[in-house]
Amino acid sequence: MTKTATLVPRHAGTAGPLTSLAGLLCEWLPRQRWFAGKDRPLTELNLLSMTELFPGCLHVLVEAGDCYQLLLGTRERPVPHLAHALIGRAQQGPLAGLTIYDALHDPRSARFLLERLRHPGTAGPLRFEADPAVRVPSGLAPRLLETEQSNSSLVYGDAFILKVFRRVQPGVNPDLEVPGALAAQGCGRVPAPVAWFRTAYPMGATLGVLQPYLPNARDGWALALRALAAGDDFTAASHELGEAMAEVHLALASAFPRGRHDDGARTAAAMAERLTAAARAVPALRPHVPGLRSAFDALGTCDPGPAAQRVHGDLHLGQVLRTGGEWFVTDFEGEPSRPLAERRAPRSPVRDIAGMLRSFDYAARQRRPWSPKWAHRCREAFCAGYAGRAGWDPRAEPALLRAHETDRAVYEVLYEARHRPDWLPVPMAAIERLAVRGG
Numbered sequence: 001m002t003k004t005a006t007l008v009p010r011h012a013g014t015a016g017p018l019t020s021l022a023g024l025l026c027e028w029l030p031r032q033r034w035f036a037g038k039d040r041p042l043t044e045l046n047l048l049s050m051t052e053l054f055p056g057c058l059h060v061l062v063e064a065g066d067c068y069q070l071l072l073g074t075r076e077r078p079v080p081h082l083a084h085a086l087i088g089r090a091q092q093g094p095l096a097g098l099t100i101y102d103a104l105h106d107p108r109s110a111r112f113l114l115e116r117l118r119h120p121g122t123a124g125p126l127r128f129e130a131d132p133a134v135r136v137p138s139g140l141a142p143r144l145l146e147t148e149q150s151n152s153s154l155v156y157g158d159a160f161i162l163k164v165f166r167r168v169q170p171g172v173n174p175d176l177e178v179p180g181a182l183a184a185q186g187c188g189r190v191p192a193p194v195a196w197f198r199t200a201y202p203m204g205a206t207l208g209v210l211q212p213y214l215p216n217a218r219d220g221w222a223l224a225l226r227a228l229a230a231g232d233d234f235t236a237a238s239h240e241l242g243e244a245m246a247e248v249h250l251a252l253a254s255a256f257p258r259g260r261h262d263d264g265a266r267t268a269a270a271m272a273e274r275l276t277a278a279a280r281a282v283p284a285l286r287p288h289v290p291g292l293r294s295a296f297d298a299l300g301t302c303d304p305g306p307a308a309q310r311v312h313g314d315l316h317l318g319q320v321l322r323t324g325g326e327w328f329v330t331d332f333e334g335e336p337s338r339p340l341a342e343r344r345a346p347r348s349p350v351r352d353i354a355g356m357l358r359s360f361d362y363a364a365r366q367r368r369p370w371s372p373k374w375a376h377r378c379r380e381a382f383c384a385g386y387a388g389r390a391g392w393d394p395r396a397e398p399a400l401l402r403a404h405e406t407d408r409a410v411y412e413v414l415y416e417a418r419h420r421p422d423w424l425p426v427p428m429a430a431i432e433r434l435a436v437r438g439g
């Protein structure tokens with residue numbers, strides 16, 4: 001399928017005139033939801049690699065603060081049905097005269113990409129691999145998910161979903177590593193990878209993962225909002241979610257080496273450091289810093305809870321899917337802004353529990369007037385479900401839970417300030433509450 005694979009050596013593509021590829025990308029990248037460097041104008045980027053994946057589709061890695069993966073469709077003439085995916089028309093450089101699109105929006109390119117995954121092999125520095133035990137049929141119709149995402153996902157015939165990582169870091173991506181390891185443990189709560197692709201240049205890194213698609217699934221966020229709007233109880237679902245998370249934590253603890261019990265003082269110092277960095281970026285946090293710090297300091301004296309282990313790392317209601325009366329857990333990438341080594345390190349499982357508890361609060365705050373009792377009931381049910389399976393009750397050590405919830409709320413403040421400033425009041429309300437209680 002792949003005819004040629006051209007690796008363009010590291011090459012400084014300064015923005016300059018907006019009609020070069022680099023110039024077009026400097027305009028286009030900051031408009032993408034998954035682009036992290038929105039805080040300042042993008043004036044320069046480096047083209048790290050460019051590989052022809054198939055005729056009319058280039059695989060590109062660019063350095064623009066971080067390394068980003070792009071699939072660029074090139075056409076001789078504008079294509080009206082791809083107008084929404086237009087990057088622009090290059091007037092200089094190797095692509096001069098071509099109209100360039102985000103190829104993931106183009107069904108033709110998306111079909112070719114699936115073909116590549118169905119046939120393991122290489123294309124320049126790219127390597128396509130697959131689980132030989134799973135048969136992926138050809139000709140499945142692609143559709144690009146339009147949900148708010150940190151990456152881009154293509155669904156093929158409602159049978160498989162391909163996540164194309166946008167921000168690429170060296171090393172194996174946990175979203176390939178963890179589901180693979182959990183499948184080997186027989187954990188049925190996480191869809192197992194069936195094919196994936198990586199690059200060897202300019203670093204060894206995972207680029208995308210194909211998994212079975214869970215048909216007719218609704219994510220926990222949509223289900224929680226629906227329950228809230230209808231005045232329905234969500235405690236039974238929350239209880240089952242707690243059980244499911246405990247199962248996933250147990251499987252993670254068997255699949256990966258465990259760490260020691262968290263050293264409270266060290267964890268508190270790391271949390272305080274994240275708070276300092278967040279307060280530097282978000283002035284609204286600054287008055288609360290002393291109160292929030294005292295929530296962390298309590299870690300020095302409270303029970304450390306369960307030993308550190310691999311965790312999900314960015315758990316919230318949007319990461320869990322329900323279908324056939326069961327919960328499934330997705331997206332093991334961790335917090336996208338953190339370095340990969342940190343995301344792969346053993347952490348306290350309380351981190352995940354805190355993430356989900358914060359998510360009940362986020363959901364409750366979508367209703368007017370907001371519904372703290374609803375969130376409280378969900379928290380209790382989730383913790384009870386977790387305790388029943390894991391043998392450890394997250395409510396046993398309130399200071400531990402509060403410190404992790406505070407750390408998570410600080411992350412959320414930074415996340416919202418960068419990506420969705422309109423949402424900032426949601427984690428800020430929690431910050432105000434946690435700072436007072438912590439103080």
Ligand SMILES: Nc1ncnc2c1ncn2[C@@H]1O[C@H](COP(=O)(O)OP(=O)(O)O)[C@@H](O)[C@H]1O
Pocket residue numbers: 145147148149150151152153161163191211212213214215217219318319321330331333
């Ligand atoms: N195996 C799956 N089956 C069905 N839907 C899925 C599956 N995996 C992910 N999704 C959905 O795809 C969307 C994006 O997935 P996610 O892993 O959260 O991406 P990102 O890391 O880019 O935010 C979410 O709406 C999620 O619910």
Ligand SMILES: O=P(O)(O)O[C@H]1O[C@H](CO)[C@@H](O[C@H]2O[C@H](CO)[C@@H](O)[C@H](O)[C@H]2O)[C@H](O)[C@H]1O
Pocket residue numbers: 148149150221314316317318319331335336355358359360362363412415
């Ligand atoms: O893109 P990801 O799913 O990997 O996660 C990032 O985006 C999430 C929002 O889409 C963000 O989650 C926050 O908002 C949710 C509601 O939209 C809420 O349920 C979560 O509790 C809250 O943290 C997540 O933090 C971020 O990493």
